[in-house]
Amino acid sequence: MALRPPTRAPLLLLGLLTTGLAPLPVPASAPRGFWALSKNLTVVEGASVELQCGVSAPGSVVQWAKDGLLLGPDPRIPGFPRYHLEGDPTRGEFHLHIEACDLSDDAEYECQVGRSETGPELVSPRVILSILVPPKVLQLTPEAGSTVTWVAGQEYEVTCVSGDAKPAPDITFLQSGQTISDISANVNEGSQEKLFTTEATARVTPQSSDNGHLLVCEGSSPALDTPIKVSVTMNVLFPPGSPVIEWPGLEEGHVRAGQSLELPCVARGGNPLATLQWLKNGQPVSTAWGTEHTQAVARSVLVMIVRPEDHGARLSCEAHNSVSKATQERSIMLQVTFPPSAITILGSPSQSENKNVTLSCVTKSSRPRVLLRWWLGWRQLLPTEETVTEGLHGGHITMSNLTFLVRREDNGLTLTCEAFSEAFTKETFKKSLTLNVKYPAQKLWIEGPPEGQSHRAGTRVRLMCLAIGGNPDPSLTWYKDSRTVTEPRLPQEPRRVQLGSLEKSGNTFSRELVLVTGPSDNRAKFTCKAGQLSASTSLVVQFPPTNLTILANASALRPGDALNLTCVSISSNPPVNLSWDKEGERLEGITAPPRSAPFKGSAATKSVLLRVSSRDHGHRVTCSAHSSELRETVSSFYRLNVLYPPEFLGEQVLVVTAAEQGEALLPVSVSANPAPEAFNWTFRGYRLSPAGGPRHRILSGGALQLWNVTRADDGLYQLHCQNSEGTAEALVRLDVHYAPTIRALQDPTEVNVGGSVDIVCTVDANPILPEMFNWERLGEEEEDQSLDGMEKMSKGATGRLRIHHAELAQAGAYQCIVDNGVAPPARGLVRLVVRFAPQVEHPTPLTKVAAAGDSTSSATLHCRARGVPNIVFTWTKNGVPLDLQDPRYTEHTYHQGGVHSSLLTIANVSAAQDYALFTCTATNPLGSDHTNIQLVSISRPDPPSGLKVVSMTPDSVGLEWKPGFDGGLPQRFRIRYEALGTPGFHYVDVLPPQATTFTLTGLQPSTRYRVWLLASNALGDSGLADKGTQLPVTTPGLDQTSGESDDQLPTEQPPAGISEKTEARSEEDRVRNEYAESQWTGDQDTGSSTVSTTAAEPHYHSVRGFIPQLPPMPEEASYSQGFTGFEDEGMAFPGHLYDEVERMSALPGAWGPLYDEVQMGPRDLHWLEEKYEDPRGIYDQVAGDLDTMEPDSLPFELRGHLV
Incomplete structure (x- = not known):
């Protein structure tokens, strides 16, 4: 459906006005004084319009007003180039003509007539001019002119937005020429006033029939003659139809083996067109197909030669495309007829x-x-x-x-x-x-010499084979010991056998065999066969040894080798006797047992064992075989040829040990025939000059002599000996012993608290011994030298001291000592630094500093922390970072080892500006911690706390307490007590005034008392100690000692998690660190900041008489005594820790020299760090570190290399 804007009053649409209108008759409804007036007009943007005004009083001043704005009586209407007046003024025509109307002309107009002699002042009724603005563009989503790909049956949204228009245009969607009814639309304000845009959204469900058609967005408006349109082309994806197999014949599936089968498969429709493939028994056999887009058909032809094994095969054609929910398939089962293949x-x-x-x-x-x-x-x-x-x-x-x-x-x-x-x-x-x-022959026989007759080798013998009858004709084949007898094939072979051809005479067949007897004929069985019939005869042949062979067990002879010579007579008839001799000397041999021999003769074997030496070279060893019956002897000899290359003797030295700067001789023990021609020494792939060098020479016997030996000469020396028969090599190792030198030692070695670390010491030494590494810990006290809990390890040239779960007590100096037995031992120093997060000394609840807020006094706030590595301090006031660029604030920071201090001095303290809570934060890479310090006005003291009994007698009680903040003025203490049952209080002033212990005397034995404590200064009294809590006391009787009181002495329990004292040992351990100090190992809150063990003790101080200096560390004066000075104070750090800052002193003990030089800038103090040079420069021991050299030794730096 089309979208329409809200209904408006009907407007009169005028065409383009090009010239003035002709005079009109005065309408009956014209107002008085006007004979012509236009009604409300509507015109399309760009057209011209004329508003009529005819007045009845010619000569009057007439002008038009636009939305109340007077345009003036000038016909040209200055300022409005498209406006002018038309008509004859003498006739009272004052028509307003507007060219090329635009939206700015949309307004209400009045024709006004000024007062004149002929008439009064007149104002016409308002004429409304409405400008219609057509939409210029339509914006379509998806983009207009594009092709959109949709899946059939799925719903899609299409949005069409019009450009600015007046009134808002109507939007209609057409899908394949059909109007879409499911449209939602909104009319919105345009880019200018009075303009509107329309945004319409259509829900489109494409079908396969929409493929290739247009989806059109059409916008219509009264300002348009024809609607404007934009469109997209719909590419609708839909699955293809089921495939069809076109079987070529009447009986589907019936085919004969050998037939060439062509099966077309056709799938119609689908976008995209179907993808086809053929399968045989579920396996793809063809994936080729073609498409005809004009007919929307996909076709695939399967061509195959039918074979018998195709019987029962299932041929399937599958069709699918990208939007198919499932593959469509058409199948045929083959029925194959095939004849037997064989x-x-x-x-x-x-x-x-x-x-x-x-x-x-x-x-x-x-x-x-x-x-x-x-x-x-x-x-x-x-x-x-x-x-x-x-x-x-x-x-x-x-x-x-x-x-x-x-x-x-x-x-x-x-x-x-x-x-x-x-x-x-x-x-x-x-x-x-x-x-x-x-059917066989009837008879078969052999004619020849009688059996058993002896024949000497070389005698000629004739044999004849005869047979009668047989079908097929007998072949008369001669066999010798089951092997067919044949004549020699090559002319050069001796013709010892002559085989006649088969001859037939009537029903008789014959074949002759002529032999020249040899050893192989002895007792051989000669057989003539014709089918199943056969006849045989044998010969006896006498022959000397067929072959006399001497076998040696080694082909290459060297002195000392055992040579076993074996003389073998392969075969003879009759048997022979064997004998050995060497250069006419008869040798005793070993005769082997008789064994079978070829040609049915006798074999003989006799062995002799010789131990050859160089003297046997060229001698002959002869074997003789004699037959007494044949009166014949056969002999053979073996010539000894002893050739051997150079050989190193067993006494050849393989390892030579020498001391650095000494001499070494690498000897040679070699034997050869002929004598060695040369001795060549090589070291690390380089040949040593045979002519000698500055530190070596080769002796006549081949030995290598070295002097001024260095560790660089250590290694394998290869000796090459050569003569005409070969070469020999030997490796001689020169082992140069030298004292150890430390090559690598990481200093300092750092580790976090609780971590593990290896102090690694790498040396260059020879020999390297398993126990040559030793470790020492440097310290003044015996316990400082303990290596308990540390693991010593070594592997090769590297020794390790492994520290598990590093503690602050393990920080300090360690010495690696290496001794391999060659003096002097090597020593190397390394410092172990144990790193830990900042720990700020922050008493609770607050540290207070008092100063007069009259803008004339100054106050100094002290913040001290421990930590490794160095700490950075920051200050805030009431949570806001402090601007240290303000000249009223001065900060001095001090770093001494692991102890760091920050002093913030505030000049001209103002009550309004500076009475606040200051926060000091200490930070290093491992974490941060902070404490709060409150700057307050001079006031009455805070109540003391921790009042407790420390001793008792029948007439006295010893008391102790902790002072509170003194308010910035000297304070004194007063004790109030009463005896139970006795009215009235007693008051006692404590002397000296600042004392925190006092003995209350004049008491009665066995009496119950209640005791209170308060403090006062020049401004008044504090409240009672411990929030007014009374301290009950019962004195012992006269018959009891102070330790036998019935009542247990009341004691003050420290807050949970906070220790009242810290052992001195824990403080002493922290001095070990590289930076001279770190903090004690009290209870720690591992979740955030470290909690000081002195937190239970409030700490207050004054700045009276303060002179900025390095902050005091009074406990450091007793470092060398193990912090024993703290035991009397009963606390880890005394309450007056910051009271006197001028007492800062350098650290005593072993680490003192590390911090004896200080650099101090305007704000920071840093300790110089010692830096080692290249470790090679520290630990190398060169000639100057060794003993005096021999007079003929070269200087160390001039010794040079061997090669």
């Missing part, structure tokens, strides 16, 4: 006459099954058995068994197995073979 006849076609032949005819798998029949020649034979079994690919295997008796006349006939079936009428499947009926 026919096999099992069994032998050859058989002897009058015996049964059993044959089987088996087909390969076929579908459908085939029938079998047998033919012998042209005669059909009946099978004895026929079976059918399941075959491959859904087919069947047919087997037919045939048994029949063969006769001699069946020889050569064809036996055929034929397969046939109605499904394969045009094809014949056969398998044939030829029968071979055998």
Whole structure:
């Protein structure tokens, strides 16, 4: 539906006015004095309009008013270039003409006539001119002119916004030419007054029929002749139709093996067009397809050659596109007809006459099954058995068994197995073979020399084989020991065998064999075969040893080798005797037991063992074989050739030890034949000059001599010896011992409290011993030198001192001592720094400082903290950071080891500005802590606290308390007490006035008292101590000692979590740190800041007579005594910690020298840090550190290198 703006009064739309209007008759309703007036007009922006005004009193002054603004009587109307007056003034025509109207002309107009002699002053009724502004543009979302891709059936929103217009335009949506009814619209104010915009949203549900059509936004307005339009093209995605397989034939799925099958698959519709693929049994076989966009068709053709194994295969065509909810599929099951691929006849076609032949005819798998029949020649034979079994690919295997008796006349006939079936009428499947009926020869014999007659090797012997009858014709084959006898193939081979051809004479067959006897013929069995018939004979041949061989167990001989020579006579007939000799000297050998020999002769073996030396080089060792029956001897010899390269003897030294700056001799023990030609020494890949050098020479025997040995000479020296037969190498290690030097020692070594750290000491030394590392802890006291809880480790040239769960007490100096037995031992110093977060001394509830607020006094606020590394202080006043650039504020910071102080001096203290709560915050990389200090006016003292009994006698009580803030003036204390049952109070002033302990005397034994305490100064009294709480006391009787009182002495319990005293040992431990001090290991709140153990004791001080100096640390005066001075004070740090700042002193003890130089700027004080140079410069021990060198030694720096 179209959107319409709110209904308005009908307006008269005028066309473009180009010239003045003709005089109009005076309407009956014209006001008095006017004969012509326009009514309300409506005009489109850009058109011209004329407002009529005809007056009845010509000559009067007439002008127009626009929204009350007088335009003036000048016809040109200055200031309004598009406005002018038209008409004849003499006739009373004063028409207002406006060219090219725009929105600024939309107003109410009046025609006013001034007073004249002819008439009074007149004002016409108002004429309303309405300007219509058409919308220039429509803004469409999605973007106009674009193509939007939508899925069919899903809902989408389309927004159309018009440009500025008057009145608000109507917006209509068209989907494929049909109006959309589901529209929501809003009219909004435009960019200028009186202009409006319309924003309309349509909900569109595209369908497949909308694909390619337009979605149009149409805007209409009274100011438009035709609506303006914008559009987008709808690309609607929708799934394709189901695929169709076009089967080429009547019976779907029926096909024959070998057939080329082409199956088209077609899917119609869809955007995008369908993607097609073929599957066979669920596996893709084709993913190629084509599309025809004009017909909206996707097509895929599957081409395949049908095979028997395709029977039962499921061919599927799948279609889908990007918006398919599921793949659409069309399937066909193949029914494949195939003949047997082969026919096999099992069994032998050859058989002897009058015996049964059993044959089987088996087909390969076929579908459908085939029938079998047998033919012998042209005669059909009946099978004895026929079976059918399941075959491959859904087919069947047919087997037919045939048994029949063969006769001699069946020889050569064809036996055929034929397969046939109605499904394969045009094809014949056969398998044939030829029968071979055998019958043997009737007689077979050999003619030749009688058996047992001896023949000397080389004698010629003739043998003849004869046979009668046989089918097939006998071949008459000669065999020698079951091997067929053949003639030599190559002409150069000796012709020891002559084999005649087969000759036939009638029914008799013959073949001659002529032999030249040799060893292999001895007792050999010569056989002539014709089918199943055979005849045999044998020969006896005498021969000397066929081969006399000497075997050695080693091919290369070296002195001392055991050489085993074995003489072997391979075969002889008759047997022979073996003997050994060396250069005419008979040698005793070992005869091996008899064993079988080739040619059915006798084998002989005899071994001799020789221990060769260089003297045996070139000698001959001879073996002789003698046959007494043949009167023949055969001999062979072996020549000894002892060649050996250089050899290092067993006494060759492999390791030579030398001291640095001393001499070394690397000896050589070598033997060779011939003698070595050269001795070459190499060190670290470089060859040492044979001619010698400044610190080495090679002796005539090959030994290497070194002097002025350095640690750089340590290592393996390789010796190369060479003669004409080869080379030999030996490695000699020179082990140079030298004193240790420390190469790496990290100083300082830092660790956080509770962490673990290794102090690592790396040395250069030789030898490196497992126990050469030792550690010492430097300190004045015995307990300072303890290494309890620390783990010593070493591996190679690195030693470690491992500290687990580092404590502040472990901070200090450690010494690494390395001693490998070569003097002097090496020592290295390293400092262990234990880092911890700032711990500010912040008494509770508040630290107070009193000063007169008359702008003439000054006040100093003290803040001290402990921490490592250095601390940075910041100050705030009532939570606001303090501007230290103000000349009234002066801050001095002091750093001494782990103790840091900040003194804030406020000049010209003003009650209005400076009486406030100041906060001091100490920060380092590990954390921060703070304390509050209140600057107040001089006032009465605060009440004391902690009143308690410390001793008691029958007539006295010892009291102790903690003073409160003195109000900036000297304070004194007064005790009030009363005896129970006795009216009235007693008052006693404490002397000396500032004392915090007092003994109250004049009491009665066995009496109950109540005691109070208060303080006073020049401005008045404080309240009673402990908020007025009374202290009950009962004195003991005269018969009781002070320790036998029935009543337990009342004591003040410190607040929970806060210790009233801190052991001196905990303070002493913190002196160990590199920075000279850190704070005690009291209870800590690990969640935030550290809680001081003195927090239970309020702390107040005055600034009277203060002179800014380094803040005092009175407890440091007793560091060397282990802080024993604190034990008498009963607290970790005394209450007057800041009272006297001039007592700051340098730290005594072992670490004092580290901080004896101070640099102090205008605000900060820093301690100089000692910096070590390169560790090599500290720990290296060069020639100057060693003992005096020998007179002939070179200076250390001039010794040079060996290579």
